[in-house]
Amino acid sequence: MKILKLTAIILLLIILPIGVFADEKKPDAIQLDSGPISGKVEDGISVFLGIPYTAPPIGELRWKPPQEVASWTQARTCTDFSPSCPQKKQLVTGKFSEDCLYLNVWTTAKKPDERLPVMVWIHGGAFNFGSASQSQPEFNGKNLAQKGVVVVTINYRLGPLGFLVHPLLSKESAHNMSGNYGLLDQIAALKWVQKNIAAFGGNPDRVTIFGQSAGSRSVSLLMISPLSAGLFHRAIAKSGGPIIGSEYLSPAFNGNMANVSKMGQKLTAKLGCDKAEDVLAAMRAKSAREWVEAADCKTDLFDDEALFFAPVFDGWVLPKNPLAAYSGGQQHDVPIIVGSTRNEGNLYLADETDLSVEKYKSFLKSRFADNSGKAFEMFPAYKAKDVAPAIDSIVTVAANAQPARLVAQSMERKKSKAYLYQFTRLPDTAMARKLGVHHGVELAYVFGNMNKSDGYDDTDMELSKKMMDYWVNFAKTGNPNGQGLVDWPAYKSKSDLNLEFSDTIHTNKHLFKKECDFISRQSTYRSE
Numbered sequence: 001m002k003i004l005k006l007t008a009i010i011l012l013l014i015i016l017p018i019g020v021f022a023d024e025k026k027p028d029a030i031q032l033d034s035g036p037i038s039g040k041v042e043d044g045i046s047v048f049l050g051i052p053y054t055a056p057p058i059g060e061l062r063w064k065p066p067q068e069v070a071s072w073t074q075a076r077t078c079t080d081f082s083p084s085c086p087q088k089k090q091l092v093t094g095k096f097s098e099d100c101l102y103l104n105v106w107t108t109a110k111k112p113d114e115r116l117p118v119m120v121w122i123h124g125g126a127f128n129f130g131s132a133s134q135s136q137p138e139f140n141g142k143n144l145a146q147k148g149v150v151v152v153t154i155n156y157r158l159g160p161l162g163f164l165v166h167p168l169l170s171k172e173s174a175h176n177m178s179g180n181y182g183l184l185d186q187i188a189a190l191k192w193v194q195k196n197i198a199a200f201g202g203n204p205d206r207v208t209i210f211g212q213s214a215g216s217r218s219v220s221l222l223m224i225s226p227l228s229a230g231l232f233h234r235a236i237a238k239s240g241g242p243i244i245g246s247e248y249l250s251p252a253f254n255g256n257m258a259n260v261s262k263m264g265q266k267l268t269a270k271l272g273c274d275k276a277e278d279v280l281a282a283m284r285a286k287s288a289r290e291w292v293e294a295a296d297c298k299t300d301l302f303d304d305e306a307l308f309f310a311p312v313f314d315g316w317v318l319p320k321n322p323l324a325a326y327s328g329g330q331q332h333d334v335p336i337i338v339g340s341t342r343n344e345g346n347l348y349l350a351d352e353t354d355l356s357v358e359k360y361k362s363f364l365k366s367r368f369a370d371n372s373g374k375a376f377e378m379f380p381a382y383k384a385k386d387v388a389p390a391i392d393s394i395v396t397v398a399a400n401a402q403p404a405r406l407v408a409q410s411m412e413r414k415k416s417k418a419y420l421y422q423f424t425r426l427p428d429t430a431m432a433r434k435l436g437v438h439h440g441v442e443l444a445y446v447f448g449n450m451n452k453s454d455g456y457d458d459t460d461m462e463l464s465k466k467m468m469d470y471w472v473n474f475a476k477t478g479n480p481n482g483q484g485l486v487d488w489p490a491y492k493s494k495s496d497l498n499l500e501f502s503d504t505i506h507t508n509k510h511l512f513k514k515e516c517d518f519i520s521r522q523s524t525y526r527s528e
Contacts, residue, residue: 027041035075035076037051047079051105054066054067065181085157085161086288086291087159088159101157107201117472121152122211124211127214127309129158132153150201160267160307161288164179175316177314179257180317180318206234207233210236216239216240217241220407221318222235223235234336235336236337237337243322257314271283301349301363302352333415335474338405338407340396341437341442344392345391348439355391356384364379374518379394402515402519404420419491423502425441425503427441430454445501446464489507496510497509
């Protein structure tokens, strides 16, 4: 009898999945499809940092779609962030390496069968800088996880290493394409979530992708990529549409393969690889640092000749341009939150000291061509002091508010609903005092990572709590509303309502309506 009981216990241990988080100081090992990992516990939350989700994109794998990560048998310690991806403008601290495709997980689950909703964060940074390890404290997932979700943050390839388009790279591709490697990384990370998140107590059938700036653009583009179908079930896009409006930030870049290929060839020639007997070998022989240093990776609004790398419409990852896809109702049928802040453009003007009316008119001419006069009437600046506010308004509307409204409008053709917002709360932080309700100001509120020593007060803390509740409710149900929250109506073009996050939370209507209507008429994209 004892032998039978012992046998039963052994069999039970064999069939139980590894990943029951019983230890208050150290969670038990998690068994991934690639091998076991161990993490750590912080404030009652199990944390796993630096988990590889694909093979290192180095050597021959540079400018290739992500490959399966090599498996391992011994428990891999995952208690520290991985290096960030190579980038020129290093806004994050720590190590940088081309071997950077790792992700991080925060979970409160005590056992794998809790099936908590999952939120996958895609960081911003103009597709050229940033990192998931920008977590001290900005992107730390602890506070969101405490609300009852599993939080995942990911790295993806950036700049020319993530988005280089070149005819020789396209020629060697089975899909006759190049570029969009960073988007393919994001898709690979979502596939990893589908395979592995249940071991962390997460529900692979309730995955929300959310991001800000380039992360928001990524979310909007993943909404129209056939390769991401079924990998997520809700989406949150904060301050950035599906490249629509990007021509107002950088008119030289509009996602067109031919135009971007010219930039790739120009950069290859700049590094001296174009004359080599084997051009691709020469390109891969150059260091990651040489590539990112040679690329401009600019954020200067007035440098229209910079070499800038971001997603392209390649016919595979992104079969159609965004306007054609969204206008045709070809986006995934999942609920979405979209929105923007009041002063999106000021961040790009922070270092500008010479803003004359003449320079402004040149700025308009490069972006609106024959309609630059009408643009001046819509966003006037008759004196030098008016130029910065006018450009702030253009970037706020054209690159953020109007694309958000277009995405929200497109969802009226779907069963799923869209929720539109604007963030206008001005905290008493050093950056907000200089730049207003700037691009990225809401990040601290969404992640709940703020301190009074930085200038946040009780109003900010309460607003952060409410925003996190909306976001987590949405991740759980696809509807942000819940007990104790101001009702957030689903978007309808006729009513054109949005929720404003300010000193108070309330509904508004017709956000930048005449300006958004103008930008919609001026879009350089056309439906196919």
